[in-house]
Amino acid sequence: xxxxxxxxxxxxxxxxxxxxxxxxxxxxxxxxxxxxxxxxxxxxxxxxxxxxxxxxxxxxxxxxxxxxxxxxxxxxxxxxxxxxxxxxxxxxxxxxxxxxxxxxxxxxxxxxxxxxxxxxxxxxxxxxxxxxxxxxxxxxxxxxxxxxxxxxxxxxxxxxxxxxxxxxxxxxxxxxxxxxxxxxxxxxxxxxxxxxxxxxxxxxxxxxxxxxxxxxxxxxxxxxxxxxxxxxxxxxxxxxxxxxxxxxxxxxxxxxxxxxxxxxxxxxxxxxxxxxxxxxxxxxxxxxxxxxxxxxxxxxxxxxxxxxxxxxxxxxxxxxxxxxxxxxxxxxxxxxxxxxxxxxxxxxxxxxxxxxxxxxxxxxxxxxxxxxxxxxxxxxxxxxxxxxxxxxxxxxxxxxxxxxxxxxxxxxxxxxxxxxxxxxxxxxxxxxxxxxxxxxxxxxxxxxxxxxxxxxxxxxxxxxxxxxxxxxxxxxxxxxxxxxxxxxxxxxxxxxxxxxxxxxxxxxxxxxxxxxxxxxxxxxxxxxxxxxxxxxxxxxxxxxxxxxxxxxxxxxxxxxxxxxxxxxxxxxxxxxxxxxxxxxxxxxxxxxxxxxxxxxxxxxxxxxxxxxxxxxxxxxxxxxxxxxxxxxxxxxxxxxxxx
Amino acid sequence: xxxxxxxxxxxxxxxxxxxxxxxxxxxxxxxxxxxxxxxxxxxxxxxxxxxxxxxxxxxxxxxxxxxxxxxxxxxxxxxxxxxxxxxxxxxxxxxxxxxxxxxxxxxxxxxxxxxxxxxxxxxxxxxxxxxxxxxxxxxxxxxxxxxxx
Numbered sequence: 001x002x003x004x005x006x007x008x009x010x011x012x013x014x015x016x017x018x019x020x021x022x023x024x025x026x027x028x029x030x031x032x033x034x035x036x037x038x039x040x041x042x043x044x045x046x047x048x049x050x051x052x053x054x055x056x057x058x059x060x061x062x063x064x065x066x067x068x069x070x071x072x073x074x075x076x077x078x079x080x081x082x083x084x085x086x087x088x089x090x091x092x093x094x095x096x097x098x099x100x101x102x103x104x105x106x107x108x109x110x111x112x113x114x115x116x117x118x119x120x121x122x123x124x125x126x127x128x129x130x131x132x133x134x135x136x137x138x139x140x141x142x143x144x145x146x147x148x149x150x151x152x153x154x155x156x157x158x159x160x161x162x163x164x165x166x167x168x169x170x171x172x173x174x175x176x177x178x179x180x181x182x183x184x185x186x187x188x189x190x191x192x193x194x195x196x197x198x199x200x201x202x203x204x205x206x207x208x209x210x211x212x213x214x215x216x217x218x219x220x221x222x223x224x225x226x227x228x229x230x231x232x233x234x235x236x237x238x239x240x241x242x243x244x245x246x247x248x249x250x251x252x253x254x255x256x257x258x259x260x261x262x263x264x265x266x267x268x269x270x271x272x273x274x275x276x277x278x279x280x281x282x283x284x285x286x287x288x289x290x291x292x293x294x295x296x297x298x299x300x301x302x303x304x305x306x307x308x309x310x311x312x313x314x315x316x317x318x319x320x321x322x323x324x325x326x327x328x329x330x331x332x333x334x335x336x337x338x339x340x341x342x343x344x345x346x347x348x349x350x351x352x353x354x355x356x357x358x359x360x361x362x363x364x365x366x367x368x369x370x371x372x373x374x375x376x377x378x379x380x381x382x383x384x385x386x387x388x389x390x391x392x393x394x395x396x397x398x399x400x401x402x403x404x405x406x407x408x409x410x411x412x413x414x415x416x417x418x419x420x421x422x423x424x425x426x427x428x429x430x431x432x433x434x435x436x437x438x439x440x441x442x443x444x445x446x447x448x449x450x451x452x453x454x455x456x457x458x459x460x461x462x463x464x465x466x467x468x469x470x471x472x473x474x475x476x477x478x479x480x481x482x483x484x485x486x487x488x489x490x491x492x493x494x495x496x497x498x499x500x501x502x503x504x505x506x507x508x509x510x511x512x513x514x515x516x517x518x519x520x521x522x523x524x525x526x527x528x529x530x531x532x533x534x535x536x537x538x539x540x541x542x543x544x545x546x547x548x549x550x551x552x553x554x555x556x557x558x559x560x561x562x563x564x565x566x567x568x569x570x571x572x573x574x575x576x577x578x579x580x581x582x583x584x585x586x587x588x589x590x591x592x593x594x595x596x597x598x599x600x601x602x603x604x605x606x607x608x609x610x611x612x613x614x615x616x617x618x619x620x621x622x623x624x625x626x627x628x629x630x631x632x633x634x635x636x637x638x639x640x641x642x643x
Numbered sequence: 644x645x646x647x648x649x650x651x652x653x654x655x656x657x658x659x660x661x662x663x664x665x666x667x668x669x670x671x672x673x674x675x676x677x678x679x680x681x682x683x684x685x686x687x688x689x690x691x692x693x694x695x696x697x698x699x700x701x702x703x704x705x706x707x708x709x710x711x712x713x714x715x716x717x718x719x720x721x722x723x724x725x726x727x728x729x730x731x732x733x734x735x736x737x738x739x740x741x742x743x744x745x746x747x748x749x750x751x752x753x754x755x756x757x758x759x760x761x762x763x764x765x766x767x768x769x770x771x772x773x774x775x776x777x778x779x780x781x782x783x784x785x786x787x788x789x790x791x792x
Contacts, residue, residue, distance in 0.1 A: 234736075235763070274655065341651055352655065356662040363666035371674060383681035384674065385750075387697050392673045508734055510715020568739040587736030590715030596736050 003068050003147040006056035010097075010147075013049035013104060014137035016042050017130045024127030028120060028196075036123050040111040043126050046133070047108030054088075054101040057146055061088045067153035070094060070146050075157040080535050086170030092294060092310070093146035095173060099290070100136045102174075102181040106210075107133065110185060115634075117189075117206040118198050125192030132184055135317040143313045172228060176221035176248050180286035182214025183251055186258065187283035190276045191325060194332045199272045204265035207279065209627055211262055215255040216619035222248050223612030234570035234585045236600045238500070238608055241389040246369045247289035250362055254282035257358040260351045268412060270339040270348055278355070280325045285362070287318045292369070343414040350407035357400040364392055394449045401456050401494060404487055405463035424463060431459030446502040453498030461491035478625025486618025493611025499580075499604040510594040520601035522582060523547040529595065537562045539571070542586045542595065546575055557586040557597075581605050685726035687753070694753045700729065700761075701748040709743050722747065722759070731759040738764055 020042045027035035060068050061084050064077040074091045075084055083090075089098045107129045114122055140146070189207040193199045225248060230238040239245060258278040265275045295311030342348035368384045375382045409423040434455045438446075464487035468476060507519035517524040527543045539560040545552045557573035575582040580603040587596030681699045682692060692698055700722060708721035717734045720743075731749055741747060741764055751761035 271655075273652075274659075338652060352658070356658060359659070360662050360666040360669075363663060364670050367667070367670040367674070383699055385680050385699060387680060388673050392669055508716045508736075570736075585736060587716075588739075591711065594715045596716050598736050 002056050002060055002063075002065070003149060006053045006060075007145070007147040009049045009053040009056065010100075010137070010141060013046050013053065013100075014134065014141060016046040016049065017133045017137060020046060020130035021127050021134065024123050024130070028123060028127075036119075039123055039126050043107045043111035043130070046130075047104035047106075047111075050097075050101040050104030054097055057094060057097055058085055058088045060147075061085060064157065066155070066157055067149055067151070069148045069150040072150055072154050072157045076536070077156055078536050082167065082170060089173055089177075090170075093140070093144045095177065096136065096140050096144050096294070097146045098174060099177055099181060100133060100140060102178055103129070103133050103136065103184060106181055106185050110188075114206060116202055117192075118196070118202065121192045121196045121198040121203065123192075124195045125188045128188035128191035128195075129185065132188065132321060135320065139310075139313050139317065143310050172221060172224050175217050175224065179214045179216075179218035179221055179255075180251060180290065182210050182217065183255060183279075183282045183286045185210040186214065186279045187321075187325070190279035191328065194276060194328055194336075197332070197335045199276055199336045201266050201269045204262045204275060208259075208262045208266055209623055211255060211259050211279075211282075212619055212623040212626075215252070215259050216616045216623065218248065218252040218255055219612060219616040219619065222252055223609050223616070226612070227609050231572050231574055232569070234572045236504075236506075236572075236583055236585075236598075236602070238497075238605070241368075241386050243292055243369050246365050247292045250365055250369075251282060251285040251289055253358050253362040253365070254278065254285045257355045257362075258282045260354050264348055264351050265339070268340050268342070268348060270342060271352070272339045273333055273336045274355070276336065277329060280322070280329060281359075281362075283325075284318075284322045285366075287314075287321065288366070291315060291318055340413075342412075345410070345415045345417050345420065347407060347410045347412045347415070350403060350410050353403045354400065354407060357396060357403065361393055361396055361400070364396070365389070390449070394453075397494075398449075398452055398456050401460050401490065404490060405460045408467045408483060408487065409463065423466065427459045427463035427466065430462045431455050434458035442502070450498040450502035453494055454502065457491045457495035457498060460494070461488060464488040464491055478628065479622040480625075482618045482620070482622030482625055484618070485621060486615045489611045489614025489616075489618060491611070492607050492614055493609075496604055496607025496609075496611060499607065500602050503603040504605075505601045507599045509597050509599070510590040511597050512593045512595065517597060517599060519599055521548055522599075522601060524584070524597075524599060526595075526597070532558075534560075540586070542584075542597070544573070544584065546582055546584075548577075555582075555584060557584045559586050559588075576606060579603055681748075683724040683727075684722055684729040685724050687729060688727045692753055694755050697750070697752055699748050699750050700731070700759055701746070702729075704741070704743050704745055704747050706743045722749065729759050730757070731761055733761040733764055735763070 020039060023035045023039045023042065026032060060071055061075055064075055066072045070093050075087045088094045111126060186207050189203060193203040226238045261271045261275045261278055264271045291314045295314055368388050372382050372384055405427055406420060406424055410420050438451060438454060465484055467480060467484055505520040509517050511517055511526045513526055513528045515526045525545045530541050530543060532539050532541050537560045539558040541556050541558045544555050546555050553575060555573040555575055558571040560569045560571055570585055573584040580601060583600040583602060585598040587598060590596055681701060684702050702722040702724040705721040705723050705728060710719045718737060719732050722729050722731050748765040749759060749761035750763040751759055754760050
């Protein structure tokens with residue numbers, strides 16, 4: 001009965017979404033106040049029903065109810081509980097249900113908590129949100145029903161791809177989905193503002209927390225995904241320009257641009273049309289990302305679903321929403337009044353540069369990701385790989401970092417080039433010193449791009465904390481701290497990327513127990529190979545001791561074998577030190593009792609993800625800092641009313 | 644000195660267009676070089692790939708061609724697409740599902756003698772995964788015939 005109840009909840013939620021859209025439409029066109037009065041309760045009920053449907057699906061996975069097709073295809077009764085539950089969204093249908101659930105919950109939040117927005121714009125926003133939800137309900141109910149039954153039911157399930165049985169990955173997809181959906185809310189705000197002619201600072205202020213929240217989650221999702229690929233795939237790389245990675249990077253790039261232009265709109269009331277356009281682009285990228293991952297058009301580790309009807313369905317949704325939004329934009333852009341003016345040398349100009357560069361990178365990644373699909377549709381196969389992306393994205397990213405350094409040191413509205421030049425003098429000096437030091441120490445041994453990366457990172461790190469210079473730190477607003485920390489995070493991450501590609505040492509050996517491997521100041525003693533067993537896997541484990549500077553630590557790289565489905569994975573052993581990570585992989589048995597062992601010493605590689613966490617932390621501080629002002633104001637108003 | 648309202652909007656639009664067109668041109672020029680990133684052995688023979696250039700070579704591992712060298716970490720094998728065959732060498736840990744008669748995408752470069760030196764091998768990650776460049780390619784183990792749909 002649980003599955004049927006879940007399906008009923010889903011149908012009911014879809015019906016409510018239709019009702020919500022109708023109420024908004026007729027309420028706004030005929031000015032019927034009683035219709036508009038009912039929009040918010042309907043939005044809340046719709047969100048609650050999606051939550052019920054999702055909880056019921058989790059319950060089915062928890063109980064390992066194999067009569068439900070989805071559970072049978074993706075779960076197994078012997079699987080650890082965490083992965084049974086994570087299995088709920090580790091598949092196509094479940095992840096789409098998660099999508100509509102988050103969307104429903106977000107609609108609920110917009111209905112309950114949004115107060116700053118003008119009422120008609122608020123209603124139009126909820127209408128747009130309902131219109132988007134309806135497309136996804138239709139997709140779930142007609143093309144990917146998660147509650148479908150199986151008759152007869154099999155004795156047990158087929159299991160979950162072992163690569164995905166990892167605590168980090170259990171929470172990686174939901175994090176990204178939350179980010180995607182957050183951008184859909186920003187999109188709804190933009191549509192609402194366009195429809196009611198309210199593209200102004202209030203709109204930007206209402207939209208910004210959603211953009212910030214979505215952006216924080218995307219940042220965390222990408223950081224976690226990168227770290228997962230790094231330790232789980234056992235290749236020692238942290239970014240592969242895999243289309244699925246690009247699918248998460250593109251919305252992030254758009255959200256980063258939107259975040260900055262929304263700040264210009266909220267504080268200076270400039271860049272109105274541009275901000276609306278970016279909101280449309282950001283959500284479009286979420287849709288493109290979902291299409292790439294969910295349509296099965298890519299054959300890669302992540303894209304497990306192969307079913308063309310679904311791809312076509314998402315493509316149609318994509319065309320309707322993006323096409324509709326662009327048409328609306330074209331029709332209504334005249335109603336968007338000119339915003340405030342600014343000088344060529346000003347913070348606004350810097351942020352425009354930031355936006356342009358981000359959009360260029362986004363375009364390059366998009367073309368590189370879609371080009372192979374287009375040519376394949378035309379009948380020949382090409383493959384666009386890291387050489388394309390590294391070569392063209394790398395240099396532009398470095399230019400972007402330089403703008404990032406100078407932007408916060410430039411005044412709003414109007415500044416002089418000489419004054420800005422004076423303020424970037426110290427960071428530029430640091431970059432020059434870094435250049436000289438690196439040139440002396442490592443000239444000719446490292447590539448141009450890593451070299452530039454390290455130098456830029458040094459300069460940007462100093463420039464990013466410069467806005468705190470001569471300020472009372474405790475009285476500095478929280479959102480300024482947020483900006484400083486996020487920008488510092490970019491420098492830290494860039495330093496990690498550049499250090500990894502510049503200084504990594506790799507050693508490959510065939511060794512038998514008793515052998516010693518030496519590389520990059522480390523001594524690795526290979527003691528033994530032992531077989532071990534886990535919940536649903538067996539493994540061969542190498543017992544090793546890694547020594548450096550008289551200190552010895554035991555490490556255990558493994559080669560794991562899963563039975564359902566039959567698959568092998570490598571579990572790299574990672575040893576983290578302040579100055580880098582030792583990365584050891586156990587390979588296959590060679591000959592004469594020898595085993596393949598691959599060892600990397602990766603100086604400062606952890607800075608990559610530390611930077612990602614700092615960026616997200618900066619976003620959280622900015623979010624709390626901005627919102628707290630609103631809370632305090634609200635509290636004071638309430639106090640005043642009570643008195 | 645603030646610009647006239649109309650001018651500022653115009654400048655922003657022009658800047659955006661220039662950025663987007665610039666991105667397009669940059670992508671097109673880079674793609675012209677890099678789109679020829681994936682080669683089958685026959686492509687490599689017909690088009691020619693200069694030694695040292697990073698490419699992806701994809702095909703089937705010829706049955707009986709896989710040999711292990713005495714250092715324990717280097718393997719040699721032949722890659723074929725049915726029309727041409729290329730000898731390849733790889734030092735490292737081959738993926739679990741890398742085996743003879745199975746599809747492989749090797750990342751690396753040709754050396755001067757025409758040997759493909761692979762720095763990375765992509766094989767099937769699990770039973771359902773196939774490097775996308777090899778989709779539709781099948782290998783007949785007895786006749787060594789390769790068909791590409």
